[in-house]
Amino acid sequence: MGAIELKNVTFAYPNGFVANENLNLVVKKGERVAIVGQNGAGKTTAVKLMNGLTKPTMGDVFVDGINTKDRTTAQISAYVGYVFQNPDDQIFNSSVKKEIEYMLHYLRLDQKEIDRRVARTVELTGLKDYLGMNPYDVPYSIRKFVTIAVILALDTPYIILDEPTAGQDLNSIRALSNLLNILQNEGKTVITITHDMEFVADHFTRVVTMANKRIIADDTARNIFWDDHVVSKAKLMKPQISELANQLGIDGKVLYRNELVEALTDRQLGTQKQVKSMGF
Structure with missing residues (x-):
């Protein structure tokens, strides 16, 4: 059974700033995991290590047994899809349809397969009415679903969502909730960074809590939110x-x-x- 595994991982930037320190974590296929903690705790750097955007300074990151140090970011992205917090950091095509298709053409899939993936992704994300529009002309909440659709079309076994509920209205959060259930039924692994504790409580049984660049707790949502020491140290809102x-x-x-x-x-x-x- 596959997994993402961080073994004694430390990451420091070239200027010497340490963002993650001695991380040990295993996320198995099919799990739904929330990573929580205050800004600066090291959450985003940790997930960028998982998809190869950054490589550990010390220790090792394995994706289905593959050491990320031995592969390019593009090669690891075939396993781990990453949806950025800000969709504007990810979008660059002139239409929603072209945005979803872009990486599929890059991977040289045949047109029939591209059409199949786009159709399925559009159905999952509710983007049918926006396909011909420029992504920057659609509402921000819809734009976030465009970036999610791009990753869904790649059909990676692991999906990372960075603050997916930020800027979303109630209907969009309900759609996101439904999508999470579908992905779990398909055996996909979903890892989410979020400050939305209601969303965590409603959708994640496993919660990894970070503070001061380290993992300080890895437990059920119930145990995390009722551990006053963890809540205080990670500065969480219950x-x-x-x-x-x-x-x-x-x-x-x-x-x-x-x-x-x-x-x-x-x-x-x-x-x-x-x-x-x-x-x-």
Whole structure:
């Protein structure tokens, strides 16, 4: 079974600034993993190591057993697709359709296969009405889906999404949620960097938490958000439901709305029983 594996990885820029320090991480095929932490924690550098945009100063990164040091960025990109946080850093073609097709032509796929991939990707991302438009003429939220479509068309086994919910409205986030489910059903690995803790709680069971250039925790979303030491060190904002439960003094690592309702109901029933036992 394939995996992305970071072994004792440290990355320093030419000026000596260390962005990542002694990272050890394994992400297996089919997993859905969120990487969280404050700005400057080293999240983006870590995922750029995964897709070969940067190479470790020390240690090794393996993608399906291939050491990224032994391959070019273009070769690793056939395994790991990376959707940038800002779509404007990724888009350069004159139409949405040309943007999606560009890398497929570069890979010299036959036209029938290109048409098949474009059609499927457009269906997944809802871009049908925008194919003839210049990407810079479509709304920002749609532009982000254009860059996602480019990576989906490449059909890489690993997909990295950098802040996918930033600038997205509720409908776009719902579409993104549906897309994540489809990709997981297809056995794709999705790694997401995000500051959106509600999105993390709703869609990711495994959460890798970074602070001060290191991985400080790797656990379920429930355990991460109810570990006050990790939350404080990584400067995370708890999901609203968890924060409300905490303020109400409710134990049980509440993460979802239905859990909070159940806990409040149990508390009310307990209070009623106590009042009855006192003869009131």
